[in-house]
Amino acid sequence: MADMTLTLKIWRQKDRKSPGKFVSYTVENVSEHMSFLEMMDVLNEQLIKKGEDVVEFDNDCREGICGMCSLVINGRPHGQEHGTATCQLHMRKFNDGDIIVIEPWRAAAFPVLKDLTVDRTAFDRIIEAGGYTSINAGGAADSSAILVPKSDAEEAMDAASCIGCGACVAACPNASASLFTAAKISQFALLPQGQTERKRRAANMVAQMDAEGFGDCSNHAECEAVCPKEISITHIARMKREYFKAMVFDE
Amino acid sequence: MKLDSKIPEGPLAEKWDKHKFDLKLVNPANKRKYSVIVVGTGLAGASAASSLAELGYNVKNICIQDSPRRAHSIAAQGGINAAKNYPNDGDSIWRLFYDTIKGGDYRSREANVYRLAQVSNNIIDQGVAQGIPFAREYGGLLDNRSFGGAQVSRTFYARGQTGQQLLLGAYSSLMRQVAKKQVELITRSEMLDLILVDGKARGITTRNLITGEIETHMADAVAICTGGYGNAYFLSTNAKNSNATAAWRCYKRGALFANPCFTQIHPTCIPFSGEYQSKLTLMSESLRNDGRVWVPKKQGDNRAPNDIPEDERDYYLEERYPSFGNLVPRDVASRNAKDVVDDGRGVGPSNVAVYLDFADSINRLGENVIREKYGNLFDMYERIIDENPYKTPMMIYPAVHYTMGGLWVDYNLMSNVPGLFVLGEANFSDHGANRLGASALMQGLADGYFVIPYTIGDYLASNSFDKIESSHEACQESIALVNDKMDKLLAIKGEKTSTEFHRELGKLMWEYVGMARDEAGLKKAIKEIPKLREEFWQNVTVSSDKDLMNKDLEFAGRIADFLEIGELMARDALDRNESCGGHFRLESQTDEGEAKRKDDEYAYVSAWEYKGDDKKPALHKEELTFENVELTQRSYK
Numbered sequence: 088m089a090d091m092t093l094t095l096k097i098w099r100q101k102d103r104k105s106p107g108k109f110v111s112y113t114v115e116n117v118s119e120h121m122s123f124l125e126m127m128d129v130l131n132e133q134l135i136k137k138g139e140d141v142v143e144f145d146n147d148c149r150e151g152i153c154g155m156c157s158l159v160i161n162g163r164p165h166g167q168e169h170g171t172a173t174c175q176l177h178m179r180k181f182n183d184g185d186i187i188v189i190e191p192w193r194a195a196a197f198p199v200l201k202d203l204t205v206d207r208t209a210f211d212r213i214i215e216a217g218g219y220t221s222i223n224a225g226g227a228a229d230s231s232a233i234l235v236p237k238s239d240a241e242e243a244m245d246a247a248s249c250i251g252c253g254a255c256v257a258a259c260p261n262a263s264a265s266l267f268t269a270a271k272i273s274q275f276a277l278l279p280q281g282q283t284e285r286k287r288r289a290a291n292m293v294a295q296m297d298a299e300g301f302g303d304c305s306n307h308a309e310c311e312a313v314c315p316k317e318i319s320i321t322h323i324a325r326m327k328r329e330y331f332k333a334m335v336f337d338e
Numbered sequence: 339m340k341l342d343s344k345i346p347e348g349p350l351a352e353k354w355d356k357h358k359f360d361l362k363l364v365n366p367a368n369k370r371k372y373s374v375i376v377v378g379t380g381l382a383g384a385s386a387a388s389s390l391a392e393l394g395y396n397v398k399n400i401c402i403q404d405s406p407r408r409a410h411s412i413a414a415q416g417g418i419n420a421a422k423n424y425p426n427d428g429d430s431i432w433r434l435f436y437d438t439i440k441g442g443d444y445r446s447r448e449a450n451v452y453r454l455a456q457v458s459n460n461i462i463d464q465g466v467a468q469g470i471p472f473a474r475e476y477g478g479l480l481d482n483r484s485f486g487g488a489q490v491s492r493t494f495y496a497r498g499q500t501g502q503q504l505l506l507g508a509y510s511s512l513m514r515q516v517a518k519k520q521v522e523l524i525t526r527s528e529m530l531d532l533i534l535v536d537g538k539a540r541g542i543t544t545r546n547l548i549t550g551e552i553e554t555h556m557a558d559a560v561a562i563c564t565g566g567y568g569n570a571y572f573l574s575t576n577a578k579n580s581n582a583t584a585a586w587r588c589y590k591r592g593a594l595f596a597n598p599c600f601t602q603i604h605p606t607c608i609p610f611s612g613e614y615q616s617k618l619t620l621m622s623e624s625l626r627n628d629g630r631v632w633v634p635k636k637q638g639d640n641r642a643p644n645d646i647p648e649d650e651r652d653y654y655l656e657e658r659y660p661s662f663g664n665l666v667p668r669d670v671a672s673r674n675a676k677d678v679v680d681d682g683r684g685v686g687p688s689n690v691a692v693y694l695d696f697a698d699s700i701n702r703l704g705e706n707v708i709r710e711k712y713g714n715l716f717d718m719y720e721r722i723i724d725e726n727p728y729k730t731p732m733m734i735y736p737a738v739h740y741t742m743g744g745l746w747v748d749y750n751l752m753s754n755v756p757g758l759f760v761l762g763e764a765n766f767s768d769h770g771a772n773r774l775g776a777s778a779l780m781q782g783l784a785d786g787y788f789v790i791p792y793t794i795g796d797y798l799a800s801n802s803f804d805k806i807e808s809s810h811e812a813c814q815e816s817i818a819l820v821n822d823k824m825d826k827l828l829a830i831k832g833e834k835t836s837t838e839f840h841r842e843l844g845k846l847m848w849e850y851v852g853m854a855r856d857e858a859g860l861k862k863a864i865k866e867i868p869k870l871r872e873e874f875w876q877n878v879t880v881s882s883d884k885d886l887m888n889k890d891l892e893f894a895g896r897i898a899d900f901l902e903i904g905e906l907m908a909r910d911a912l913d914r915n916e917s918c919g920g921h922f923r924l925e926s927q928t929d930e931g932e933a934k935r936k937d938d939e940y941a942y943v944s945a946w947e948y949k950g951d952d953k954k955p956a957l958h959k960e961e962l963t964f965e966n967v968e969l970t971q972r973s974y975k
């Protein structure tokens with residue numbers, strides 16, 4: 088395929104407080120082998136040479152694992168490819184002449200910091216509320232003392248694969264953080280190591296999710312559809328059960 | 339300068355226990371009176387920050403990303419070693435120690451490596467207790483796989499996401515301490531200088547990456563856990579934010595930089611495809627368990643791989659190294675790939691790749707088994723290359739991956755600057771001239787969970803600390819220095835972007851300080867890099883806002899440092915006229931073309947001291963002594 092010329096409509100916002108707006112840019116010579124972020128690099132190189140401010144967007148690993156990249160591409164968090172983070176999206180999925188709209192995650196609990204970059208520290212505070220086992224370095228028993236059925240370990244691993252990107256929140260009509268929170272609660276609920284603090288964990292993490300201003304889950308399943316790690320909404324069902332148990336039976 | 343490695347006396351196996359007993363302790367009630375800054379939240383930083391906080395120290399933990407969970411460690415795929423010997427295949431602490439020393443081509447300290455092997459088992463225990471979903475067998479026990487450079491299966495893993503799971507484990511412990519207010523977490527913040535007071539490390543200067551504000555943070559000790567400098571090559575498997583800046587600033591404040599030329603070129607990466615490329619992607623080495631590496635026997639054979647009959651394929655690793663086959667250590671695998679490509683037998687669109695073929699394993703084990711083991715890696719490959727590796731062999735080629743060199747530290751992980759500790763990939767400590775697969779995760783976590791909690795106490799208990807305010811002249815001098823560098827960068831307003839300079843530096847480094855090095859090439863690099871650096875300082879253009887989020891400014895500062903460290907890497911490579919591990923000098927090879935060490939001349943750690951911007955650095959040598967292993971020429975035949 089010959090190189091493409093694309094029109095990008097990008098959300099520009101100076102800082103947290105300033106209002107933002109869309110600005111259009113043309114990018115030429117986009118190769119089909121480029122990743123989406125490499126295409127964005129080409130744009131930024133152009134802007135730097137023209138003495139304009141670069142478009143800020145978060146990214147780091149560019150391998151779909153750190154959870155840093157976060158763009159809404161043509162209305163869909165991480166773009167149209169199923170099970171793929173923005174950084175793993177390739178330009179071969181686009182056509183010459185396309186107009187691509189690029190926005191930041193939009194959610195009250197994820198305020199925009201600049202352009203396409205948002206503040207996701209609310210996720211860290213949810214983990215802080217209970218996404219751990221209370222074990223100090225040096226205090227652990229021999230690892231073979233704990234047996235975990237393979238199927239439980241696998242399902243826990245499915246949940247633990249969450250990269251904390253926040254696409255689930257960005258896709259949800261209620262801006263709910265349920266999929267993210269459920270993935271962590273579920274991982275521990277499935278493992279023997281998570282049992283001791285099971286109720287406290289569910290109660291506190293769910294409370295923190297509310298306190299951060301995320302919405303409720305009303306089963307739209309948009310989160311699962313955009314999740315780059317294909318985390319299943321069955322984990323949300325498990326979280327709801329865990330939460331219910333925590334509320335009904337005190338520790 | 340006399341380098342004292344502080345290796346304890348006594349038999350190898352007893353050194354660490356004896357040392358722990360001899361170290362001074364801070365009594366529990368006094369720990370809260372001490373403060374420690376931990377820079378970095380990767381495996382080394384997160385494990386150190388949480389463990390120190392658990393003990394009761396006040397910890398400040400700083401990272402570049404928006405969350406500690408996103409540190410580069412998250413990307414590690416294959417696994418972590420430990421000497422548990424669960425498969426009963428003959429592993430032991432001694433064997434892990436021995437393999438690591440040998441794999442490092444006898445350029446690391448026996449005592450450090452032995453300690454690493456000793457604590458390896460505790461790491462797995464800790465991870466399991468944290469709820470890390472390691473791979474299990476049907477009986478519920480932990481599963482193991484094998485990795486390059488070892489003949490036992492000692493690698494623990496969580497699918498192809500072991501780094502992610504270990505880091506999330508460390509992160510969860512860290513967040514528990516943040517909740518207890520024992521750790522103050524400062525994210526989106528970059529360390530740009532080290533602050534010394536009376537010769538001791540007492541703080542750091544940072545830039546708030548959201549507001550641009552320059553801030554100082556003071557403490558009684560500083561631990562640098564900022565990862566490696568592989569991005570000096572521009573293209574590497576490292577994350578985009580991985581950088582040398584924190585370590586380099588420490589070097590310029592007097593910390594010695596050890597073995598800078600020891601870099602690891604990983605054999606199994608997705609090949610380079612074009613100028614626009616921003617990074618290279620690793621395909622985990624674990625793939626070599628089930629994949630067979632080959633190229634066509636004929637030069638310039640452009641047939642599709644599946645059209646090349648069996649007897650026209652050269653399975654060169656199996657052929658040349660019958661006992662290790664596809665599982666030879668990384669440096670050996672990489673060099674052999676370069677050899678066959680240089681011989682005109684490379685494959686793929688650029689002819690700079692070799693095949694990694696799973697057809698036999700799929701026939702033997704079934705596609706499902708292969709999918710279960712490596713599914714996410716195969717998916718990643720398909721996304722990038724747009725070919726199905728279950729049907730067509732993968733194309734791979736070596737890429738810069740890891741830096742064994744780093745800030746010099748003694749047995750306590752303290753640099754020559756008192757109070758400056760260095761952990762994880764940022765130090766030089768355990769891997770010698772070549773790191774074995776699955777050993778970086780082990781080392782980072784060993785340093786953070788099980789070494790520094792003991793050794794830092796000894797330092798704190800042995801020294802007294804006055805309170806330092808940010809008005810102190812050392813702080814003010816550091817702030818001025820940091821501001822000055824940024825102002826200079828912004829004032830140039832030249833023609834080229836910093837990425838363009840970075841790419842040029844990368845080409846010089848890959849060409850002359852890459853997989854095969856020689857005197858003429860290294861001298862050329864030592865001449866060309868300063869020229870490029872000079873041009874950078876005259877002709878770079880940087881996006882202008884200092885008081886806002888500005889990634890271009892962040893990167894320009896880091897590239898300025900890469901332009902300095904690149905030269906030191908070349909100098910070190912020139913000094914070391916022997917081949918060892920990942921450092922291959924064309925002048926020093928065996929008749930069969932294997933790396934030839936010169937133990938009489940080079941059995942030392944080179945530790946470089948900064949002498950000024952326009953002065954040559956001074957070389958100090960820490961002689962390595964081997965009392966427990968015999969130095970042999972490595973053979974994986």
Ligand SMILES: Cc1cc2nc3c(=O)[nH]c(=O)nc-3n(C[C@H](O)[C@H](O)[C@H](O)COP(=O)(O)OP(=O)(O)OC[C@H]3O[C@@H](n4cnc5c(N)ncnc54)[C@H](O)[C@@H]3O)c2cc1C
Binds near residue numbers: 583739
């Ligand atoms: C793709 C890939 C796969 C790998 N797979 C394996 C494997 O399977 N097994 C294995 O053992 N090893 C593996 N490695 C190597 C291993 O992942 C790394 O060596 C290790 O994770 C490094 O950990 P660290 O804690 O030292 O540093 P990092 O994880 O790199 O963390 C650095 C931290 O420092 C912070 N930082 C950096 N600079 C600054 C600054 N100036 N100011 C403030 N903060 C700063 C960053 O924000 C980050 O938090 C792999 C490496 C790569 C690239």
Ligand code: SF4
Binds near residue numbers: 250315
């Ligand atoms: S659940 Fe999926 S979409 Fe949500 S944060 Fe985790 S990986 Fe991202």
Ligand code: FES
Binds near residue numbers: 151
């Ligand atoms: S940049 Fe790391 S997941 Fe996309």
